[in-house]
Amino acid sequence: MTRTLIENGTVITATDTFAADVLVDGEKVAALLAPGTFDGEVDQRLDASGKYVVPGGIDVHTHMELPFGGTHASDTFETGTRAAAWGGTTSIVDFAVQSQGESAMAGLEEWMAKAEGNSAIDYGFHLILSDVNEQTLKEMDTAVDNGVTTFKMFMAYPGVFYSNDGQILRAMQKAGENGSMIQMHAENGIAIDVLVEQALARGETDPIHHGRTRPSIMEGEATHRAIKLAELAGAPLYIVHLTAAEALAEVTMARDEGANVFAETCPQYLFFGMNELGNGFEGAKFVCSPPLRDEAEYHQEILWTGLATGDLQIVSTDHCPFCMDPYDGLPAQKRLGEGDFSKIPNGMPGVENRMELIYHGAVTEERLSLNRWVEVCSTTPARMFGMYPRKGTISPGADADIVIFDPDTPHVISAETHHMRVDYSAYEGMELAGSVDTVLSRGRVIISDGDYHGSAGDGQYVERGFNELLI
Numbered sequence: 147m148t149r150t151l152i153e154n155g156t157v158i159t160a161t162d163t164f165a166a167d168v169l170v171d172g173e174k175v176a177a178l179l180a181p182g183t184f185d186g187e188v189d190q191r192l193d194a195s196g197k198y199v200v201p202g203g204i205d206v207h208t209h210m211e212l213p214f215g216g217t218h219a220s221d222t223f224e225t226g227t228r229a230a231a232w233g234g235t236t237s238i239v240d241f242a243v244q245s246q247g248e249s250a251m252a253g254l255e256e257w258m259a260k261a262e263g264n265s266a267i268d269y270g271f272h273l274i275l276s277d278v279n280e281q282t283l284k285e286m287d288t289a290v291d292n293g294v295t296t297f298k299m300f301m302a303y304p305g306v307f308y309s310n311d312g313q314i315l316r317a318m319q320k321a322g323e324n325g326s327m328i329q330m331h332a333e334n335g336i337a338i339d340v341l342v343e344q345a346l347a348r349g350e351t352d353p354i355h356h357g358r359t360r361p362s363i364m365e366g367e368a369t370h371r372a373i374k375l376a377e378l379a380g381a382p383l384y385i386v387h388l389t390a391a392e393a394l395a396e397v398t399m400a401r402d403e404g405a406n407v408f409a410e411t412c413p414q415y416l417f418f419g420m421n422e423l424g425n426g427f428e429g430a431k432f433v434c435s436p437p438l439r440d441e442a443e444y445h446q447e448i449l450w451t452g453l454a455t456g457d458l459q460i461v462s463t464d465h466c467p468f469c470m471d472p473y474d475g476l477p478a479q480k481r482l483g484e485g486d487f488s489k490i491p492n493g494m495p496g497v498e499n500r501m502e503l504i505y506h507g508a509v510t511e512e513r514l515s516l517n518r519w520v521e522v523c524s525t526t527p528a529r530m531f532g533m534y535p536r537k538g539t540i541s542p543g544a545d546a547d548i549v550i551f552d553p554d555t556p557h558v559i560s561a562e563t564h565h566m567r568v569d570y571s572a573y574e575g576m577e578l579a580g581s582v583d584t585v586l587s588r589g590r591v592i593i594s595d596g597d598y599h600g601s602a603g604d605g606q607y608v609e610r611g612f613n614e615l616l617i
């Protein structure tokens with residue numbers, strides 16, 4: 147078993163900032179020691195002088211290989227998790243998919259097979275429910291027994307992933323019984339489809355109309371409805387990829403009333419607005435759902451404030467990349483929607499960039515503390531998704547998933563240098579203040595000195611428990 151000493155760094159957890167040397171023994175953190183006091187034998191020493199030593203990032207919203215709109219997300223578990231590692235993320239929770247007319251557990255088994263032997267970092271699964279019926283409700287219990295304790299449902303995408311209010315209520319009632327949690331894609335897809343049809347009939351086919359036909363009030367409405375259904379069912383609720391002030395207001399109100407309502411947002415909603423969807427078909431690079439919001443309505447700053455106040459608890463990525471042009475054997479996926487914005491595959495790349503982006507936007511730009519950065523990117527994801535204290539902190543007995551972060555070496559994002567399997571970066575040319583220096587995954591150094599030292603299949607499946615942040 148390899149013993150490693152991470153020396154001279156500043157350890158940052160969700161609650162504390164302190165100088166300490168971190169002793170790693172095999173896959174686990176063995177001890178935190180006063181600097182310079184360890185006098186035993188180690189196999190390697192990592193110098194973290196002038197750097198932060200933080201728990202590895204946990205991205206609880208990724209879509210490796212997701213089938214969508216006649217194609218599939220371009221990152222495989224192998225390429226996407228390797229890219230995640232480069233960016234300081236050491237665990238993901240990806241979405242397995244129940245297809246309509248199929249069993250939920252069949253979907254889970256399919257995704258387990260995609261990840262096993264391929265993932266570079268540890269991984270768990272949520273399960274997307276696309277067909278809630280008696281069998282699916284029973285399978286929710288089986289999934290929980292297998293460490294899948296969260297189920298995503300869609301109020302959007304009629305005919306594909308969509309569930310009606312009755313199906314949502316039934317699944318929430320089951321979650322209330324078995325301790326699991328429903329994650330909601332909260333957009334009123336029925337109303338949105340009417341707007342899309344009307345826009346296309348007017349000849350409005352460019353990517354900008356993706357944003358215009360998915361207005362923020364329809365996210366607010368769906369968020370309200372989901373909260374009320376969860377209240378009726380007596381079940382906790384987690385709103386995924388929250389983008390809009392109206393939706394955050396609903397979450398805040400529910401939380402103020404003591405409800406078990408939680409929410410995440412994603413970097414693209416913190417850094418970009420709807421203008422990015424203009425510029426002709428180039429805007430397709432920014433097509434995701436819910437869409438980027440109107441700059442004039444100040445959604446971005448409202449989301450940052452939500453992270454500061456705690457009304458938003460997590461930043462995940464919704465990593466779901468599609469290529470603009472033929473690349474690495476993949477077709478021009480986004481171009482499926484040339485001439486019809488509704489056919490542009492929805493999703494943006496980001497799993498590699500989250501830790502550095504949020505450090506920059508939060509800490510460098512003085513919106514959140516260093517500790518809150520760690521909390522929203524690692525600790526709360528671990529606690530809310532049943533992986534704590536094995537993941538999400540640096541303490542004796544925890545998995546040694548550790549990032550040495552250099553706050554003084556900037557990183558310029560570019561598709562030329564990133565590791566995601568996609569031919570563009572939404573953040574092309576953006577200079578971020580700090581960068582990931584070294585990454586340990588269960589005690590093994592997988593990123594150091596600008597090189598990747600891991601391999602496909604190093605990652606293990608994480609059986610998750612329940613949300614420990616319930617009131």
Ligand code: DUC
Pocket residue numbers: 209214331433434435436464466492493494
């Ligand atoms: N939104 C996206 O942008 N892509 C995949 C699924 C989703 O809900």
Ligand code: ZN
Pocket residue numbers: 331386387435436
């Ligand atoms: Zn979604």
Ligand code: ZN
Pocket residue numbers: 207209464466
């Ligand atoms: Zn998603």
